[in-house]
Amino acid sequence: MQKMNMFMIQRAFSSFSISRVSRLHQPVSHGVSWSFSHINPTEDSISQLLVHEGFIQQCSSGLYAMLPLAQRALDKLCRIVEQEMEAINANKLLLPTLTSLELWQKSGRWRPTNPELMTMSDHHQKQYLLSPTHEEAICELLSHKEDTSLSKLPLLLYQISSKFRDEGRPCHGLLRAREFMMKDLYSFDCDEPSAAKTYDVVTTSYLRVLSRLGVPYIRVEGSCGDIGGSFSHEYHFESDAGQDILLRCSNCGHCASQDFLLETRGGIVGQQEAHIECPKCSSSHMDSIKGIEVGHTFLLGDKYSAPLKATFQYKQGVRRPLIMGCYGLGLSRLVQATVTRCSSQNSIVWPWVLAPYKLCIIGPKRGSKESAASVWVESLAVCLQQQVPALRGDVIIDDRDAFTIGNRVYAAKRAGYPLVVVVGKHALRDMPLFELIDNTAAFRSLQETSKTPLFGEGLSSKSGNLLTQLELLNYLGVLCNELDQIRS
Amino acid sequence: MQKMNMFMIQRAFSSFSISRVSRLHQPVSHGVSWSFSHINPTEDSISQLLVHEGFIQQCSSGLYAMLPLAQRALDKLCRIVEQEMEAINANKLLLPTLTSLELWQKSGRWRPTNPELMTMSDHHQKQYLLSPTHEEAICELLSHKEDTSLSKLPLLLYQISSKFRDEGRPCHGLLRAREFMMKDLYSFDCDEPSAAKTYDVVTTSYLRVLSRLGVPYIRVEGSCGDIGGSFSHEYHFESDAGQDILLRCSNCGHCASQDFLLETRGGIVGQQEAHIECPKCSSSHMDSIKGIEVGHTFLLGDKYSAPLKATFQYKQGVRRPLIMGCYGLGLSRLVQATVTRCSSQNSIVWPWVLAPYKLCIIGPKRGSKESAASVWVESLAVCLQQQVPALRGDVIIDDRDAFTIGNRVYAAKRAGYPLVVVVGKHALRDMPLFELIDNTAAFRSLQETSKTPLFGEGLSSKSGNLLTQLELLNYLGVLCNELDQIRS
Numbered sequence: 006m007q008k009m010n011m012f013m014i015q016r017a018f019s020s021f022s023i024s025r026v027s028r029l030h031q032p033v034s035h036g037v038s039w040s041f042s043h044i045n046p047t048e049d050s051i052s053q054l055l056v057h058e059g060f061i062q063q064c065s066s067g068l069y070a071m072l073p074l075a076q077r078a079l080d081k082l083c084r085i086v087e088q089e090m091e092a093i094n095a096n097k098l099l100l101p102t103l104t105s106l107e108l109w110q111k112s113g114r115w116r117p118t119n120p121e122l123m124t125m126s127d128h129h130q131k132q133y134l135l136s137p138t139h140e141e142a143i144c145e146l147l148s149h150k151e152d153t154s155l156s157k158l159p160l161l162l163y164q165i166s167s168k169f170r171d172e173g174r175p176c177h178g179l180l181r182a183r184e185f186m187m188k189d190l191y192s193f194d195c196d197e198p199s200a201a202k203t204y205d206v207v208t209t210s211y212l213r214v215l216s217r218l219g220v221p222y223i224r225v226e227g228s229c230g231d232i233g234g235s236f237s238h239e240y241h242f243e244s245d246a247g248q249d250i251l252l253r254c255s256n257c258g259h260c261a262s263q264d265f266l267l268e269t270r271g272g273i274v275g276q277q278e279a280h281i282e283c284p285k286c287s288s289s290h291m292d293s294i295k296g297i298e299v300g301h302t303f304l305l306g307d308k309y310s311a312p313l314k315a316t317f318q319y320k321q322g323v324r325r326p327l328i329m330g331c332y333g334l335g336l337s338r339l340v341q342a343t344v345t346r347c348s349s350q351n352s353i354v355w356p357w358v359l360a361p362y363k364l365c366i367i368g369p370k371r372g373s374k375e376s377a378a379s380v381w382v383e384s385l386a387v388c389l390q391q392q393v394p395a396l397r398g399d400v401i402i403d404d405r406d407a408f409t410i411g412n413r414v415y416a417a418k419r420a421g422y423p424l425v426v427v428v429g430k431h432a433l434r435d436m437p438l439f440e441l442i443d444n445t446a447a448f449r450s451l452q453e454t455s456k457t458p459l460f461g462e463g464l465s466s467k468s469g470n471l472l473t474q475l476e477l478l479n480y481l482g483v484l485c486n487e488l489d490q491i492r493s
Numbered sequence: 494m495q496k497m498n499m500f501m502i503q504r505a506f507s508s509f510s511i512s513r514v515s516r517l518h519q520p521v522s523h524g525v526s527w528s529f530s531h532i533n534p535t536e537d538s539i540s541q542l543l544v545h546e547g548f549i550q551q552c553s554s555g556l557y558a559m560l561p562l563a564q565r566a567l568d569k570l571c572r573i574v575e576q577e578m579e580a581i582n583a584n585k586l587l588l589p590t591l592t593s594l595e596l597w598q599k600s601g602r603w604r605p606t607n608p609e610l611m612t613m614s615d616h617h618q619k620q621y622l623l624s625p626t627h628e629e630a631i632c633e634l635l636s637h638k639e640d641t642s643l644s645k646l647p648l649l650l651y652q653i654s655s656k657f658r659d660e661g662r663p664c665h666g667l668l669r670a671r672e673f674m675m676k677d678l679y680s681f682d683c684d685e686p687s688a689a690k691t692y693d694v695v696t697t698s699y700l701r702v703l704s705r706l707g708v709p710y711i712r713v714e715g716s717c718g719d720i721g722g723s724f725s726h727e728y729h730f731e732s733d734a735g736q737d738i739l740l741r742c743s744n745c746g747h748c749a750s751q752d753f754l755l756e757t758r759g760g761i762v763g764q765q766e767a768h769i770e771c772p773k774c775s776s777s778h779m780d781s782i783k784g785i786e787v788g789h790t791f792l793l794g795d796k797y798s799a800p801l802k803a804t805f806q807y808k809q810g811v812r813r814p815l816i817m818g819c820y821g822l823g824l825s826r827l828v829q830a831t832v833t834r835c836s837s838q839n840s841i842v843w844p845w846v847l848a849p850y851k852l853c854i855i856g857p858k859r860g861s862k863e864s865a866a867s868v869w870v871e872s873l874a875v876c877l878q879q880q881v882p883a884l885r886g887d888v889i890i891d892d893r894d895a896f897t898i899g900n901r902v903y904a905a906k907r908a909g910y911p912l913v914v915v916v917g918k919h920a921l922r923d924m925p926l927f928e929l930i931d932n933t934a935a936f937r938s939l940q941e942t943s944k945t946p947l948f949g950e951g952l953s954s955k956s957g958n959l960l961t962q963l964e965l966l967n968y969l970g971v972l973c974n975e976l977d978q979i980r981s
Contacts, residue, residue, distance in 0.1 A: 022579055022580055024582075025582070027644065027645070028582040028584075028645075029584060030584045030586070030645075030648060030650055032637075032638035032641075033638075034638060035638075059638075062634060062637065062638075064588065064589050064592075064593075064630060064633065064634065065589070065591065065593050065619075065621075066619075068589040068591055069589065070586060070587065070588045070589065070630075070634055071586055071587040072586050073584035073585060073586050073650075076585050076586050076587055077585070079587075080585070091510055092510055094512075094513070094516040096516075096517060096518045096561035097561060097564050097565075097568070098518070098558060098559055098560050098561050098564050099558065099559040099564055099567070099674075100552065100558045101552050101553070101556040101557065101558065101655075101672045102590065102623075102655055102657075102672055103553070103556055103657075103671075103672060104552075105552075105553050120616045123613060123615065124613065125611060125612065125613035125623065127611065127659050127671075128608045128659050128661075131553075131554075133553075135590075135613065135623075142552060142558075145552065146550060146552065146558055149520075149550065150520035150521075150522060150523075150547075150550075153520075156515065156893075156895075157515070157516075157518075160518060162518060162561075166655070167589075167590055167654070167655065169590075169591075171615050171616050173616075183591075183615070184589045184590060184591060186587075405644075407644075
């Protein structure tokens with residue numbers, strides 16, 4: 006029984022456990038002055054900022070550690086992906102990182118001259134790839150057992166795992182890394198029309214994932230390139246910091262990747278985008294915009310399933326290759342890309358649903374006149390987590406009370422906490438007041454085109470205001486609710 | 494607004510989304526007869542059974558895919574680990590799989606003759622290890638910025654990621670694989686006494702993780718071996734299927750690994766355990782038992798932090814190496830080891846908290862006399878998930894209604910679903926009745942030593958009984974609650 010009690014206490018404690026900045030590994034670069042005003046966000050400046058503020062850290066060229074705050078954002082993104090995958094009955098699994106080179110020889114994709122493929126040999130001299138993608142491996146998996154019957158189709162299999170690509174010039178932090186976190190899904194159908202239907206279901210689900218981030222995205226027709234297949238789509242964030250070029254028709258708004266247009270219009274190369282006609286309305290005004298690619302989906306047909314014998318039982322004794330789609334979403338890349346897209350101002354801005362913590366509470370400095378107010382900090386943290394569902398598990402206390410409030414408010418802004426509550430001298434009044442700092446304006450302003458006005462129901466911004474505990478709770482309840490509703 | 498509605502509908506749907514066996518990728522080997530009665534569980538027979546029943550699949554020697562059901566068990570295990578880590582303020586992060594070989598040269602651990610290390614070269618001929626563990630990498634991470642101050646200590650950093658070891662003879666499925674999922678934690682302190690205290694906190698937390706699985710475990714003093722340090726502990730499941738030998742004193746019950754005893758008693762080798770004295774009570778009766786190792790923790794001191802310059806600011810201008818501990822928990826190994834430990838009977842038994850799904854509902858065969866009863870299946874699934882918190886997200890319907898009920902009950906038993914509800918002809922009565930099959934006996938019987946009787950409060954087993962919907966709900970509510978409380 007004593008054992009049981011220990012567990013119950015521990016559990017009760019853990020459901021209200023509160024994070025503290027003093028216990029957080031966030032190695033901010035001291036002694037290096039970083040002027041936000043110099044940043045006209047580029048991919049590179051944002052990756053430097055993420056390094057500088059202790060979110061990620063380079064371990065080797067193109068190899069980054071996700072430090073605890075970025076890891077929390079990545080974990081939140083994974084949950085969103087998992088929820089949307091469950092809604093379309095996709096099965097999560099995990100394939101080995103190492104794929105036998107043989108399989109890539111069978112599919113015809115192995116070229117020893119491809120410098121981007123990373124290989125290794127085991128002690129029996131058998132060769133493996135550090136997989137950049139798993140089309141071959143998943144086909145091999147399905148070829149082994151005779152279970153894939155018509156009734157099981159469409160079959161959707163996905164995984165979240167590290168992928169490898171030996172980039173010639175790794176740069177821009179998580180955007181062009183040599184090891185990165187990918188979500189890859191593979192769909193299997195009995196024929197092209199069903200496969201095209203499945204492709205719609207899966208890509209609609211991908212749009213929902215992107216939409217839930219609240220960061221405006223663009224979906225364009227893409228080039229199939231090396232991977233092959235009959236058609237593909239790319240998913241981009243429009244950003245001056247991007248390295249992909251998209252063309253948008255100024256007449257009908259149709260958007261396509263420059264590569265795709267050049268490819269489908271006869272392989273014209275060079276800087277000729279001004280002369281490309283819109284494939285939809287034939288207008289000759291295509292504007293060039295920049296994008297960060299965060300996803301790419303392909304209808305592959307039987308390019309991999311046929312050579313690797315991933316078949317289904319068409320009728321008694323007759324097996325046919327499965328018709329396949331593949332769907333990639335760059336998860337670690339998305340973490341940085343969302344920050345890049347949101348941080349149009351002069352500090353890190355996280356999309357609300359990915360913010361590592363949503364609210365930071367800052368108490369008085371130790372030994373200061375208002376230090377007695379610090380009794381409020383802990384109870385406020387518990388109360389906010391209990392009363393505002395969106396904040397549960399997402400409140401952190403900046404308990405580094407050797408620093409002034411001002412110092413910590415500045416640090417909180419740099420770290421990009423969407424909401425900050427300051428417990429200062431006004432908390433010592435008969436009716437204690439707390440200051441709310443609302444940093445969500447930049448994120449909210451991304452939804453310029455949204456028809457629904459934010460704060461629609463008479464809620465006006467109280468950022469910078471002093472609020473009683475009850476006012477704070479009510480206001481945050483409504484605000485978090487509205488922020489949770491934001492979709493791009 | 495329309496967009497918003499779509500989301501709300503989708504969300505409402507997803508919160509009651511029900512899994513279906515027809516949509517599940519579980520490639521059971523047909524055409525191969527597998528006789529449970531032949532199984533006197535060994536490591537190997539259980540791994541074969543997991544392959545046979547479609548939980549895992551071999552991709553290459555020692556490289557396994559976690560198929561969807563095993564992946565669900567692994568994900569559940571990860572959540573438990575994350576909760577316990579949060580309770581001790583450990584920070585989750587993610588280091589690259591690739592560790593620069595240089596770092597292992599600096600620590601002195603690199604031996605080109607070690608056949609277990611997997612290496613690769615990038616296109617600049619720089620060499621990397623596919624990390625089997627990350628002591629060097631994490632020290633290098635901490636050496637880069639000058640942030641580690643006394644006030645940040647103890648610092649606990651952990652990750653959950655794939656690790657690599659080129660086993661000479663990979664075997665027993667996930668138990669001795671070449672790529673496996675590990676949870677590794679690294680602790681950093683200012684001196685040995687603090688490090689020892691932190692070691693206690695972390696290892697107590699590891700015991701809580703193991704305890705929550707409800708599978709009896711043994712913690713023993715271990716040998717430090719290659720990794721080094723001042724002391725270590727191993728965590729084992731006692732199992733005839735195990736390959737590690739532990740010695741237990743028949744007088745005082747003290748338990749230690751044979752390797753450790755041989756090492757500390759002067760390096761006596763061979764089968765001499767009968768002659769080893771108990772280090773605690775000096776009794777000469779040490780019984781040899783077999784164990785499956787699922788974790789190993791070490792107090793390392795400065796073996797890695799000193800050469801790799803992971804230091805903290807001791808006082809102005811003076812930096813000292815951090816005192817380090819490392820703590821490994823084999824997660825994919827645990828998935829198989831728990832099944833091996835629980836499956837003492839003649840089929841797969843999952844520990845309750847890791848069971849991929851906790852309850853399976855089986856409806857009538859299509860076209861049969863009782864087929865009208867199938868209207869109950871869906872509503873029962875929704876109702877169980879709504880009313881019994883432990884079942885939320887954990888109910889699956891075996892909707893393969895081309896098969897008889899008997900066939901599917903047999904399949905459910907083989908897959909190890911702890912609870913099965915059959916909707917058959919009795920569901921057509923005026924007062925519909927459902928059959929409950931309770932497969933949790935083998936798991937419950939693991940707790941032989943438990944002082945608290947199960948079903949203590951007057952609940953007697955209703956397995957095989959016909960219950961009304963209300964009786965079913967009430968009974969499952971109490972049963973799941975009791976199962977949730979089981980600790981080893």
